[in-house]
Amino acid sequence: MMKNRLRLVFAGTPDFAVPSLQACLDSNAEVVAVYTQPDRPSGRGRKLTASPVKQLALAAGIPVEQPESLRNVESRGRLAELQPDLLVVVAYGLILPRSVLGIPRYGCWNVHASLLPRWRGAAPIQRAILAGDDESGVDLMQMEAGLDTGPILLERRIAIADDETGGSLHDRLSMLGAEVLADGISRLLAGEVADADVQSEVGIAYAHKLDKAEARLDWSEPAMALERKVRAFNPWPVAETVVAGERLRIWSAEALPQTAAAEPGTVLRYAVDGVDVATTDGILRIREIQRDGGRRISVRDWLNARPGLIELTSDSKPE
Structure with a gap:
């Protein structure tokens, strides 16, 4: 057992890191400082906004450091002055140079949302869903100079549900990461x-960073791949396509096993339970959408606003 209290520095920025910071605060370690990215403009007013991790740190009375980089001598010197025994990194968003990794007595730990070595990198949660993985999890890793290449200290696994979204898996892994830490x-x-x-x-x-251009649905892909894209990109960047001449963001969709003798991208059916679109393999039924400037709504509500569409196909009328 340690004779002196463990001096811990935490580095993280987004919502995903908040449960892990809380786990550190709830432990018998002494959290001497929290590192997070500088405040960024946010919202319609583009006001500078503190990160979720900063907000929790301030509420807990923990000193906050927000360097633009850890590569300069001043920022590394400041970290060394804190005399940390351990640096915990969770979705910090800044690269730690080799010179920083050696400052804490026990080095640096990282909470990573995948089962390494699968999905090293920036977007492991979404890439796992896009690939159709059956499971994911969290690894507690001893950091080294390579990108997510360090040895694994602890690991926890969970199944990926058939209806899993990027948001739901994010939340589950966030809590699991706190437990592992x-x-x-x-x-x-x-x-x-x-x-x-x-x-x-x-x-x-490698789980490359998400790009908004990836969110556009390509109807030459199979329906199941498109369903996974819709789920993975919910809540960001949200899948999108054009239906009946209107650009729509697609929040929910389901791959159907039926086949259709139609060109990929052809709308086969407008109905209150969904809009069916032909793909290269199977049919994608779109269930929830968002119009430009609007909120997330059901297809039923969209068709109520565009009643002429339902007459283009046969058998269902909006109620």
Whole structure:
């Protein structure tokens, strides 16, 4: 067991990192500082807004550091002055140079939302859904210079549900990450030496950053791939397409096993339970949409605003 209280510095920025910061605050470690990205413009007024992690840190009375980079001598010197035993990094958004990794006595830990070495990189949650993975999880990793290449201290796995969205998996992994981190800190405080597992050289995949251009639905893809895209990109950047001459954001859709003798992209049916579109393999039924400047609504509500569309196909009338 450690004789002195563990001095911990936390580095994170978005909502995903908040439960992990709370786990640190709830532990028997001493959180001496929180690092987060500088305040950014947000909302329609583009006002400078504190990150979710900063908001929690300030509410807890923890000093906050917001350097633009950790590559300069001044920022590294400031971190060294804190004399951290451990630096915990969760979705921080800034690269830690090798010189920073060696400052804490126990090095730097990272909470990563995938089962490494699969989905190293920026968008592991969405890439897992896009690829049709059956499971995901969280790895507590000892950081080294490579991109998510460090040895694994602890791992937890969860199944990916058939209706999983990027948002729902994000929230589940965020909480799971906090549990894994709390376990790791408890073990360190108890003096347990973790047997870190070197990552396999087999199964490496990179989760490249999401691009809004990816959100456009390509009807030459199979219906199941398009359904996964809709789910993965909910709530950001949200899948989109043009239906009946109108650009729509697609929040919910379902792949149907039926086939259609029609060109991919052809609308087969407008009905209150969904708009059916032909793909290269199967049919995609669009269920929830968002018009430009509007809110998220059901297809039923959209058809009520465009009653002429339902007459283009046969058998259902909006109620």
